[in-house]
Amino acid sequence: MSTINGGHYPALSHRGRAVRPDGYAFGGTPDGGIARLTLSDDDRRVRDWLTAQCLDLGMTMTVDEVGNMFALRPGRRSDVLPLAMGSHLDTQPTGGRFDGVLGVLAGLEVLRTLDAAGVVTEAPLMLVNWTNEEGARFAPVMLGSGVHAGLFSRDYANSRTDAAGESFGDALHRIGYQGPVPSGHTRFGAMFELHIEQGPILEAEGFRIGVVTGVQGLRWFEFELTGVAAHSGSTPMNLRHDALRGAAQVIEGVHRIACENVGAVGTVGSLDVRPNSRNVIPGQVRASIDLRHPEDRVLDEMEREIESLVAEVAASHALGHKLERISRTSPVTFDPGCISAISAGAAAAGFATRDIVSGAVHDAVHAAAVAPTGMIFVPSQGGLSHNPAEATLPEDCAAGAQVLLDALLAYDLQC
Ligand code: GLV
Ligand code: MN
Numbered sequence: 573m574s575t576i577n578g579g580h581y582p583a584l585s586h587r588g589r590a591v592r593p594d595g596y597a598f599g600g601t602p603d604g605g606i607a608r609l610t611l612s613d614d615d616r617r618v619r620d621w622l623t624a625q626c627l628d629l630g631m632t633m634t635v636d637e638v639g640n641m642f643a644l645r646p647g648r649r650s651d652v653l654p655l656a657m658g659s660h661l662d663t664q665p666t667g668g669r670f671d672g673v674l675g676v677l678a679g680l681e682v683l684r685t686l687d688a689a690g691v692v693t694e695a696p697l698m699l700v701n702w703t704n705e706e707g708a709r710f711a712p713v714m715l716g717s718g719v720h721a722g723l724f725s726r727d728y729a730n731s732r733t734d735a736a737g738e739s740f741g742d743a744l745h746r747i748g749y750q751g752p753v754p755s756g757h758t759r760f761g762a763m764f765e766l767h768i769e770q771g772p773i774l775e776a777e778g779f780r781i782g783v784v785t786g787v788q789g790l791r792w793f794e795f796e797l798t799g800v801a802a803h804s805g806s807t808p809m810n811l812r813h814d815a816l817r818g819a820a821q822v823i824e825g826v827h828r829i830a831c832e833n834v835g836a837v838g839t840v841g842s843l844d845v846r847p848n849s850r851n852v853i854p855g856q857v858r859a860s861i862d863l864r865h866p867e868d869r870v871l872d873e874m875e876r877e878i879e880s881l882v883a884e885v886a887a888s889h890a891l892g893h894k895l896e897r898i899s900r901t902s903p904v905t906f907d908p909g910c911i912s913a914i915s916a917g918a919a920a921a922g923f924a925t926r927d928i929v930s931g932a933v934h935d936a937v938h939a940a941a942v943a944p945t946g947m948i949f950v951p952s953q954g955g956l957s958h959n960p961a962e963a964t965l966p967e968d969c970a971a972g973a974q975v976l977l978d979a980l981l982a983y984d985l986q987c
């Protein structure tokens with residue numbers, strides 16, 4: 573039992589195995605990671621599994637029109653909105669076992685623990701699995717929670733296409749998770765997301781729990797450079813319009829711009845070279861740019877620098893160019909009431925905490941637009957994430973789940 577605000581609450585019933593191995597079975601890869609792109613068959617299988625687990629606990633499951641899943645456990649009161657917890661079950665193409673998965677499975681563990689201890693909260697509790705947090709198959713990132721928060725329309729989400737040309741709407745329909753409930757209709761009174769840090773700070777400083785105070789801003793762009801695909805043997809060096817050479821200069825420029833703006837990060841993570849043949853000068857390149865910084869003002873400035881960079885590189889090689897911003901999220905500060913419930917939860921469970929700003933984005937960013945929201949971080953070994961070697965110690969996962977439980981109960985006291 574842990575104690576908080578004078579009340580006695582249950583400790584996790586399965587200490588050390590808050591993350592069930594069954595959750596790893598869908599899209600698991602031989603290197604220990606998970607490849608479970610959103611709306612794939614493995615995504616359908618893990619959604620079916622989650623539904624079965626929630627129904628087993630006597631919960632109801634609601635699916636909205638972009639596939640967001642909301643499981644509900646009644647509370648003593650029906651006149652207050654549910655307290656939500658959760659994260660996402662989709663992964664990067666070479667993802668790890670913890671990014672997103674931990675927040676959903678820990679939520680399930682909290683619900684099982686409360687059931688086992690016979691605890692009924694004042695507010696109903698809700699477990700959420702958001703659709704397409706990663707944005708790896710369908711850009712932008714955090715699409716399902718963005719539709720829920722009214723930042724994107726359902727039709728915009730349905731129209732997004734993957735690299736093979738399949739639309740989000742068709743893929744959602746194919747796996748049978750285009751639900752009947754209009755997006756945004758499933759409301760909650762607060763949201764708590766447990767997540768791995770995905771960076772090195774908690775491990776380096778020896779903290780098991782991070783209290784996330786906010787999330788830095790993000791901008792995603794796609795750029796295209798168009799030159800002339802020509803013979804690599806017969807075209808003299810001074811008569812080429814090589815799109816990949818231009819892209820190389822843009823990549824280097826993105827790195828320089830990020831280094832020149834203190835606290836910024838910038839990444840070109842995806843490159844599509846056409847025709848991608850050894851003896852053809854590249855005629856066209858499409859690529860992504862990911863910029864992040866804790867201040868919108870700096871991101872505005874970096875965006876202007878990126879626009880000039882792409883235009884100047886294109887002019888210097890006589891290339892055609894396009895630059896499109898496909899995503900923008902402003903920095904977010906989390907709700908003081910949720911932050912203090914998390915701090916109180918960590919204190920009750922006996923963990924020292926460190927305040928931390930998230931470098932990665934999360935569905936909690938969009939949830940914060942519609943309800944008080946907070947996040948808990950646990951350490952990532954070696955700071956590694958978006959990598960099959962991503963790892964968090966079982967006892968750290970259990971600590972995070974315990975704090976999630978205690979934070980929810982602390983918040984529930986205010987209902
Ligand atoms: C989420 O995966 C992010 O890109 O921060
Ligand atoms: Mn995540």
Ligand code: MN
Pocket residue numbers: 664671706958
């Ligand atoms: Mn991720």
